[in-house]
Amino acid sequence: xxxxxxxxxxxxxxxxxxxxxxxxxxxxxxxxxxxxxxxxxxxxxxxxxxxxxxxxxxxxxxxxxxxxxxxxxxxxxxxxxxxxxxxxxxxxxxxxxxxxxxxxxxxxxxxxxxxxxxxxxxxxxxxxxxxxxxxxxxxxxxxxxxxxxxxxxxxxxxxxxxxxxxxxxxxxxxxxxxxxxxxxxxxxxxxxxxxxxxxxxxxxxxxxxxxxxxxxxxxxxxxxxxxxxxxxxxxxxxxxxxxxxxxxxxxxxxxxxxxxxxxxxxxxxxxxxxxxxxxxxxxxxxxxxxxxxxxxxxxxxxxxxxxxxxxxxxxxxxxxxx
Numbered sequence: 001x002x003x004x005x006x007x008x009x010x011x012x013x014x015x016x017x018x019x020x021x022x023x024x025x026x027x028x029x030x031x032x033x034x035x036x037x038x039x040x041x042x043x044x045x046x047x048x049x050x051x052x053x054x055x056x057x058x059x060x061x062x063x064x065x066x067x068x069x070x071x072x073x074x075x076x077x078x079x080x081x082x083x084x085x086x087x088x089x090x091x092x093x094x095x096x097x098x099x100x101x102x103x104x105x106x107x108x109x110x111x112x113x114x115x116x117x118x119x120x121x122x123x124x125x126x127x128x129x130x131x132x133x134x135x136x137x138x139x140x141x142x143x144x145x146x147x148x149x150x151x152x153x154x155x156x157x158x159x160x161x162x163x164x165x166x167x168x169x170x171x172x173x174x175x176x177x178x179x180x181x182x183x184x185x186x187x188x189x190x191x192x193x194x195x196x197x198x199x200x201x202x203x204x205x206x207x208x209x210x211x212x213x214x215x216x217x218x219x220x221x222x223x224x225x226x227x228x229x230x231x232x233x234x235x236x237x238x239x240x241x242x243x244x245x246x247x248x249x250x251x252x253x254x255x256x257x258x259x260x261x262x263x264x265x266x267x268x269x270x271x272x273x274x275x276x277x278x279x280x281x282x283x284x285x286x287x288x289x290x291x292x293x294x295x296x297x298x299x300x301x302x303x304x305x306x307x308x309x310x311x312x313x314x315x316x317x318x319x320x321x322x
Contacts, residue, residue: 008235010042011210014073015200017049018060021261022067024315025215025245025253028279032242033213034073034294035301045207046078049200051193056083067262071272072294080207082199089194092202092232093187096152101231102187104139104148105131127151127183150188152198152228154178164223169240169303170310171216176223185224201225205234216241216310217252242306243283248316260315270320278320283309 014030016022022030037044046065050056065079096102105127112125132153134142142148155161157179165175176182187198204212204225212222219241226236245253253260265275273291280286280297284305292300 008208008210010037010040011045011208012037012042012213013045013047013204013207013209014068014075015047015049015203016064017052017055018057018064019052019055020060021263022064023245023253023261024275024279027067027071027262027275028245028313029213029215029242030068030073031071031276031279031294031297032240032301032306035298036211036213036240036303038295038298039301042210043076044074045080045209046075047080047082047203047207048078049082049196051082051196051199053193063263067266070266071262071276077207080203082203085199085203086194088202088206089199092198093150093194096187096231097150099231101153102150103132103134103153103184104143105151105184105186105190106134106142106146106148107131108146125183126181127185129184132184147190147192149186149190151184152187152231153184154182154227164227166222166226166239168219168222169238170307171219171241174219174222176220178223178227182220182224187228197221197224197228201228201232201234204237205229205232209237210235211238211240213240213242215244216312217244240303240306243310244312245315246312248314253315274320282313 012033014033016026016030034044046068048061050061061079061081068075093102107130111130112127131148131151139148155178157177159179162177162179163175164178165173167173185197186195188194219239222239222241229236247253262275271291273293276294276297277286277289277291280292280300281288281290285297285300286292
């Protein structure tokens with residue numbers, strides 16, 4: 001009798017950037033990732049995404065971890081710091097380069113804007129391949145004036161390999177033609193910092209991550225990351241993108257806008273159960289006014305509830321009074 005393939009143990013992660021205090025939007029995504037793993041009896045990894053030198057602040061990272069612990073969001077492995085994992089990213093970069101899949105790009109941001117390229121779904125420019133065909137002589141000449149970024153080639157638009165489809169647990173089937181919808185994308189910046197797309201794929205692959213839960217604004221990245229992960233020989237993982245928390249003016253909650261952060265709520269006397277209860281209510285997991293611990297949230301958690309409440313959540317001055 002044939003045996004069903006053995007299911008991999010569930011491994012999830014939350015991967016905050018220590019660029020400021022965590023706000024309710026960060027908490028919402030982390031809570032979903034944590035509850036999904038805990039409800040499946042899996043393992044969760046904490047990864048600090050501090051590749052950008054501006055985000056390499058240990059005090060901020062420590063505060064961030066204290067906020068997670070205060071909320072009851074524990075982790076089983078880590079923290080790992082991306083700033084200390086650059087050897088792994090360099091190895092992946094060289095592997096891709098040895099296969100002829102990368103090339104140096106000398107385009108400045110101003111030049112990319114001037115090209116009037118259409119935008120991808122996540123607001124980034126669709127690269128038009130300006131530097132893809134440079135000769136060795138042209139590369140040598142340009143390198144004297146500017147350090148290049150490194151781009152990954154994607155298949156031509158007419159190639160079936162250019163079409164990448166991801167089935168998301170919340171938003172369903174998402175498909176991109178990489179050549180048309182994003183173009184050859186950056187995997188290392190011109191300042192030498194490895195790009196998000198490369199680092200996250202390498203980390204998820206090497207750490208054995210089986211599911212990625214994050215905000216729906218990152219759904220367009222799933223196609224690029226699936227393609228890149230395949231080139232590097234990593235198993236596909238499952239994606240679950242969750243609704244965003246929005247301000248009353250329609251902007252997404254962010255550190256840049258100094259939106260409601262956990263530390264301020266705690267200082268104002270808010271307890272963790274109230275915060276989690278209100279977030280749970282927004283996705284149909286708690287009743288009106290009910291308070292929950294993180295563990296209680298995980299015991300009730302189901303993706304069916306999230307799919308039924310996948311509209312973005314407005315956070316206004318009455319959010320905790322409803």
